[in-house]
Amino acid sequence: MGGARAWLPVAALAFGGFAVSLVHTLVVPLLPLLPGLLHASAAEVSWLVTATLLASAIATPLLGRLGDQFGKRRMLLVALALLVAGSVLCALTGDLTTMIVGRALQGCATAVIPLGISIIGTTLPPERRPAGIALVSATLGIGGAIGLPASGLVVGHADFRLLFWACAAAGVLAAVAVLTLVPAPPGGGGRVDVPGAVLLAVVLCALMLPLANGGTWGWTSARTLGLGALFAVSSVLFVRYQLLRHSPLVDIRAVRRRPILLTNVVSVLVGFALYVNFLSTATYVEAPFETGYGFGVSAVVGGLCMLPGGITMLVLSPVSARLISRRGARLTLIYGSAVIAAGFLLRMVLTERLWQVLLGATVASAGAAVAYAAMPAMILDVSAEHEAAAATSLNTLARGIGTSLASASATALLATVTVVVGGTVFPAREAFLVFFAAGAVTAALAVFIATAGLNPAR
Numbered sequence: 326m327g328g329a330r331a332w333l334p335v336a337a338l339a340f341g342g343f344a345v346s347l348v349h350t351l352v353v354p355l356l357p358l359l360p361g362l363l364h365a366s367a368a369e370v371s372w373l374v375t376a377t378l379l380a381s382a383i384a385t386p387l388l389g390r391l392g393d394q395f396g397k398r399r400m401l402l403v404a405l406a407l408l409v410a411g412s413v414l415c416a417l418t419g420d421l422t423t424m425i426v427g428r429a430l431q432g433c434a435t436a437v438i439p440l441g442i443s444i445i446g447t448t449l450p451p452e453r454r455p456a457g458i459a460l461v462s463a464t465l466g467i468g469g470a471i472g473l474p475a476s477g478l479v480v481g482h483a484d485f486r487l488l489f490w491a492c493a494a495a496g497v498l499a500a501v502a503v504l505t506l507v508p509a510p511p512g513g514g515g516r517v518d519v520p521g522a523v524l525l526a527v528v529l530c531a532l533m534l535p536l537a538n539g540g541t542w543g544w545t546s547a548r549t550l551g552l553g554a555l556f557a558v559s560s561v562l563f564v565r566y567q568l569l570r571h572s573p574l575v576d577i578r579a580v581r582r583r584p585i586l587l588t589n590v591v592s593v594l595v596g597f598a599l600y601v602n603f604l605s606t607a608t609y610v611e612a613p614f615e616t617g618y619g620f621g622v623s624a625v626v627g628g629l630c631m632l633p634g635g636i637t638m639l640v641l642s643p644v645s646a647r648l649i650s651r652r653g654a655r656l657t658l659i660y661g662s663a664v665i666a667a668g669f670l671l672r673m674v675l676t677e678r679l680w681q682v683l684l685g686a687t688v689a690s691a692g693a694a695v696a697y698a699a700m701p702a703m704i705l706d707v708s709a710e711h712e713a714a715a716a717t718s719l720n721t722l723a724r725g726i727g728t729s730l731a732s733a734s735a736t737a738l739l740a741t742v743t744v745v746v747g748g749t750v751f752p753a754r755e756a757f758l759v760f761f762a763a764g765a766v767t768a769a770l771a772v773f774i775a776t777a778g779l780n781p782a783r
Contacts, residue, residue, distance in 0.1 A: 334448070335457040337502035338441035341405060342461050344495035345438060346468025348377065348408065348431045351488045354477040354624060358485070363421045368541060375537040376425045380432030382529040382725055387522050388436035389718025390574050392443065394517070397714050398509040401440040405500040408434035412493035416486045431492070435725070437499075438465065439701070439717035446705040446713050447510050455654075456646035458705075459698035463642040465724075466690060466697070469603060470635020474628030521574035524563040529722075531556035536729040540736035576712060580719065584707045587778045589723040591658065592700050594771040596727025597734075598665050599693040601764035604735045605672075606630050606686045609757055610679060615746040618754040620679050633683055634690030641691055645698035654706060655775060658699035662771040664692030669765035673758055689764070696771070700724075734763065 352359075352373050359370045384404070392400035411430025418424050438461060445457040479487050535542070535549045535556075542548050567573040579585060607627035612619025622630075648657040668689025675681035701717050708716040742756035 332457075334507045335445060335453075335460060337499070337506040338401075338444065338457075339460045339464055340495075340502055341401070341499035342438045342441055342464030343468045344405075344492065344499045345408060345434045346465050347472040347492055347495065348434065350469045350472040351476045351492065352428070353473060354480045354628070355485055355488075358480065362485070363419065363424070365421045369421060371538075371541070372421075372425050373428045375534070376429040377432035378537055378725070378729060379530060379533050380429040381435035382533050382722060382729075383526045384433035385436045385439060385722050385725070386525065386575065386715065386718045388433070389439055389443070389714040389716075389721075391517065392436075392440050392714035392718075393711055396509055396511060397440050397444050397447070398503065398507055400714070401437055401444070401503060401507075402500055404434045404436045404440065405496050405503065407431070408437070409493050409496040409500070412489045412496060416489035416493065427489075434496070435721065436718060438462075439721040440714055442701045443705070443714040443717045444507060444510060446701075446717070447710050448508050452650070454705075455649035455698070455702060456643055458702050459642040459645040459649070459694075462697040462701060463638045463645075463694050466599070466603075466638040466693060467635045470631040470638070470690075473607065473631050474625060477625040477628040516572060518570060518572065518574040521563070521567060521570065524559060524566060525574060527559045528556060528563050531559055532726070533729055536726075536733040539733055540740060544737070575715070575719065579708070579712060579716070582707070583778070585704060585716065587774055588658075588700055588703045589720055591662070591771045591774050592720055592723035593727040593730070594767045594774075595662060595665065595693065595696045595700070596724035597731045598662075598669070598689070598727075598764045598768045598771070599697075600728035600731035601735070601760055601767075602634070602665075602668070602672075602686055602689040602693070603631070604731060605757060605760055606634075606682070608739070608752065610682060612751050613746055616744055616751050616754065618676060618757065619751070620682075622679075630679075630683055630686070633687045637687050637691045638694035638697075641694040642698065645695045648695065649699060649702050654699045654702040658696050658703065659772055659775045661692045661694070661696030661699060662768050662775065664695065665689050666692075666765045666768035666772065668692055669761045669768065672761045673765070692768070697724075735760065 356370060360367050363370065388400045388404055407430045411427040414427035414430065415424050441461045442458050445461065446454055449457050476488055531552045535552045539549050564577055567575050567577045607630060610620045610622050610630050611624060611627040613621045645657060648660065668685050671688055672685035675685055701720055704716050704720045705713060738760055739752035739756050742753045743750045744753040
């Protein structure tokens with residue numbers, strides 16, 4: 326297969342990643358409306374987001390490991406089937422509990438992205454892998470940037486269930502494309518580590534639930550502290566059990582190797598920084614002029630402000646690939662993280678015009694595009710082929726933990742440091758400045774770790 330035909334499998338995998346990335350943003354414009362539509366409280370409706378995060382955290386490493394054992398394409402198709410099933414369930418129901426189940430099924434489909442990256446890493450020739458990995462990695466930002474304004478437009482002019490039907494249709498198209506265009510690397514076989522999967526689910530639930538709900542429960546509440554204790558105990562049990570297994574769900578010995586461990590740490594930091602950029606943009610520009618920083622734009626325009634960043638991530642994917650090929654994944658990760666930090670510094674000082682705000686946000690997105698392309702490439706460079714899907718899935722989980730930390734920080738900070746305008750509470754300028762500074766610091770810390778800790782000479 327040569328020429329343009331050689332890129333058809335990559336295009337199919339990228340479209341699958343795009344379909345999955347829509348899932349994480351399509352309900353954002355719906356959240357203010359759903360309590361009335363579903364006859365539920367705002368706290369209950371928030372589980373539509375929490376369920377997706379939890380399912381994503383649990384299913385991504387599990388499906389990655391199963392992909393290594395029973396075939397990466399097979400598990401990718403299973404993940405897309407879960408996306409379609411969850412989307413149809415949400416589209417057909419008016420019951421909150423049923424919709425939460427549907428959103429959990431949608432969250433399981435997050436595994437499509439690391440599975441797709443691992444297929445590229447094991448089937449494409451070395452000279453084409455960086456471009457394929459960069460494109461699939463970029464779908465994480467592209468889908469979010471396009472999904473948010475598109476969802477806002479649908480909510481304003483049509484039945485919200487159309488969003489879920491659109492996700493179902495995208496999932497079906499992606500599955501057909503993968504089935505017809507993507508090769509099927511064989512699995513390595515082995516038994517399914519059911520006890521390990523259960524323990525991992527306990528560990529991740531104990532971690533993710535407080536991150537998602539700590540702002541509502543209280544960070545020092547018995548529920549939050551109890552789950553924190555459960556996380557510590559279950560983590561120790563999980564690690565000890567995995568070390569005793571001949572065919573573990575997570576190869577602890579491989580994960581704690583310096584290149585993999587530190588790359589995953591950097592992934593948490595970059596995931597945090599990217600989500601800070603994502604979370605803050607619409608909220609910032611939609612705030613009224615009276616807050617001293619906002620521009621009073623509509624929710625639809627606020628969503629459209631994400632488009633430049635998403636388009637930039639798409640345009641930069643081949644640039645990221647060339648950087649990886651010429652300078653190596655480590656230096657590419659350093660460059661990307663440094664650009665993220667620069668973007669947040671711009672966001673702190675360029676605030677008087679809307680285009681200035683968009684410039685800072687777009688620069689940060691550009692850095693994220695470069696860094697996101699480099700991280701899975703680094704993981705694949707130091708992972709055995711029979712562990713590729715599991716390794717990239719854990720890297721995706723690390724990024725997901727970073728985004729959850731950013732979400733928890735935003736909930737706590739933007740709801741605490743506030744200003745009242747016309748009887749309505751809005752985040753204060755100082756809250757955003759702290760948030761942007763946190764994004765810059767985490768990105769700078771990523772640069773430091775990649776420079777010192779991942780130095781090949783060490």
